[in-house]
Amino acid sequence: MEQVASWFLWLYQETGINLPIVYDSFDRKRFAEGFLTTVWLSLVCLVFSVVIGIVGAWLQGSRLVWTRRLVQGYIQFFRNTPPLVQMYFFFFALGNLLPTVENEFGFQQPMLGNFAWAAISLSFFAGAFNVEIFRSGIEAVPKATVEAAEALGYNRLQAYLHVVLPLAFRVCLPALNNNLVNLVKTTTLAYAIAVPELLYVSNQVWSDNVNVPEMMTILLFIYVGLVGILVWAMNRWERAMKVPGYGA
Amino acid sequence: MNTAAAWTPDQPMVSIKDVHKSFGELEVLKGVSMDIMKGECVCIIGPSGSGKSTLIRCVNALNDIQAGSITVEGQEVNDPNLDKLALRKKVGMVFQQYNLFPHKTALENIMMAPIHVLKQDKTEVEARAHRLIKKVRLSGKESNYPGELSGGQQQRVAIARSLAMNPDVMLFDEVTAALDPETVKEVLVTIRELAEEGMTCILVTHEMGFAREVANHIYFTDRGIIVEHGPPATFFTDASDPRTQEFLSQIL
Numbered sequence: 328m329e330q331v332a333s334w335f336l337w338l339y340q341e342t343g344i345n346l347p348i349v350y351d352s353f354d355r356k357r358f359a360e361g362f363l364t365t366v367w368l369s370l371v372c373l374v375f376s377v378v379i380g381i382v383g384a385w386l387q388g389s390r391l392v393w394t395r396r397l398v399q400g401y402i403q404f405f406r407n408t409p410p411l412v413q414m415y416f417f418f419f420a421l422g423n424l425l426p427t428v429e430n431e432f433g434f435q436q437p438m439l440g441n442f443a444w445a446a447i448s449l450s451f452f453a454g455a456f457n458v459e460i461f462r463s464g465i466e467a468v469p470k471a472t473v474e475a476a477e478a479l480g481y482n483r484l485q486a487y488l489h490v491v492l493p494l495a496f497r498v499c500l501p502a503l504n505n506n507l508v509n510l511v512k513t514t515t516l517a518y519a520i521a522v523p524e525l526l527y528v529s530n531q532v533w534s535d536n537v538n539v540p541e542m543m544t545i546l547l548f549i550y551v552g553l554v555g556i557l558v559w560a561m562n563r564w565e566r567a568m569k570v571p572g573y574g575a
Numbered sequence: 576m577n578t579a580a581a582w583t584p585d586q587p588m589v590s591i592k593d594v595h596k597s598f599g600e601l602e603v604l605k606g607v608s609m610d611i612m613k614g615e616c617v618c619i620i621g622p623s624g625s626g627k628s629t630l631i632r633c634v635n636a637l638n639d640i641q642a643g644s645i646t647v648e649g650q651e652v653n654d655p656n657l658d659k660l661a662l663r664k665k666v667g668m669v670f671q672q673y674n675l676f677p678h679k680t681a682l683e684n685i686m687m688a689p690i691h692v693l694k695q696d697k698t699e700v701e702a703r704a705h706r707l708i709k710k711v712r713l714s715g716k717e718s719n720y721p722g723e724l725s726g727g728q729q730q731r732v733a734i735a736r737s738l739a740m741n742p743d744v745m746l747f748d749e750v751t752a753a754l755d756p757e758t759v760k761e762v763l764v765t766i767r768e769l770a771e772e773g774m775t776c777i778l779v780t781h782e783m784g785f786a787r788e789v790a791n792h793i794y795f796t797d798r799g800i801i802v803e804h805g806p807p808a809t810f811f812t813d814a815s816d817p818r819t820q821e822f823l824s825q826i827l
Contacts, residue, residue: 476688573721
């Protein structure tokens with residue numbers, strides 16, 4: 328570790344390529360924390376957006392017209408507005424309406440912090456697309472298959488969970504994959520409300536060290552890696568769910 | 576529930592009385608009545624579009640009816656407060672296109688409903704599923720997915736899947752219509768065994784030879800009504816209505 332650090336210091340002195348996130352313990356620490364914040368934010372948003380997608384697609388099939396309209400309204404609202412504006416809306420508009428709580432130092436602070444608001448707004452943003460993605464999968468499930476489940480005594484929820492959803496998943500995984508990739512990349516928007524994620528800490532690092540080109544390059548490669556891992560995992564999942572004689 | 580409790584085996588197991596069913600403007604069933612006793616095997620034949628499939632779909636409430644009454648073991652199907660689960664525990668159904676769950680193996684297809692719907696113990700259900708696989712002569716195919724099975728094999732899995740719920744009456748909706756001639760036989764053998772074991776069966780079919788051999792009673796429907804019915808011995812030879820005669824002359 329010590330040797331690696333000194334090599335990067337030497338690299339800086341010899342070539343001018345400055346990567347303090349390797350040799351400087353302070354920058355290393357905040358960059359690592361930024362990385363973990365991005366990973367954590369991505370995971371939280373992935374899980375919640377998929378849950379929103381599954382629940383929303385279920386509600387879309389409801390017999391109650393107002394439930395369907397509500398889901399439709401949600402989709403329209405989040406699909407037709409820019410995600411940055413949504414995040415501002417959540418953080419500055421809704422955040423202000425919530426009551427404040429007293430923190431450990433005796434000061435009043437907002438009930439939800441910026442990380443929570445970023446997670447909420449990004450989950451709802453990606454969730455709106457996921458509802459539509461799951462709907463496309465659900466519509467590809469033959470009605471006759473659902474009818475067979477009904478004839479066996481399944482109620483609507485049981486048929487959804489055990490028959491419709493597993494089949495719909497297989498159909499819509501490629502589209503879901505795309506949306507989740509976009510979601511991971513969109514987490515950089517949390518920068519705008521000062522969530523210390525990768526882009527935000529990189530900004531701090533390059534402001535202190537004036538090494539913008541190096542940090543930009545590092546950032547790009549980290550996102551290539553992060554999204555690469557997600558795509559790899561999703562593809563594995565897709566293969567694991569492949570059923571002989573069904574689908575392609 | 577009171578009416579269901581009042582049912583005794585000497586009464587019709589399935590009783591259809593003056594059933595009317597329309598899809599929008601189109602009236603498909605125009606007052607159909609029939610009684611099926613426990614252990615009987617009934618075949619419904621008739622030209623396509625005559626309402627045969629619609630009729631049996633009404634028996635397990637996959638379609639609702641506009642007027643009339645259908646009771647299964649005394650339970651009224653045409654009831655807005657119908658307990659669908661209670662009905663469907665009694666009535667098994669097999670479809671023309673098998674409609675197996677493609678993401679589950681043959682064995683899992685059979686096990687799913689008893690576990691998910693009846694909440695039965697998994698090991699007990701699995702043992703029963705193995706017996707049923709054997710019964711429909713598909714031993715060795717337990718872990719095959721529907722996509723890996725032939726049409727006739729899939730249909731036999733579908734029959735086993737239905738039987739796993741221990742129904743009192745089985746509905747067969749043109750179950751051999753999508754099969755090639757060689758595999759029709761293996762499915763019919765399975766159904767015949769069921770009928771011989773005393774399972775109450777209602778079949779919509781175009782297999783006249785099978786109907787003649789296995790059915791206790793044959794109904795001929797055309798344009799939403801029952802034109803003629805009788806036991807096979809007399810039905811095929813003594814058909815009196817010209818529509819029945821014409822149909823039989825075309826098909827036999």
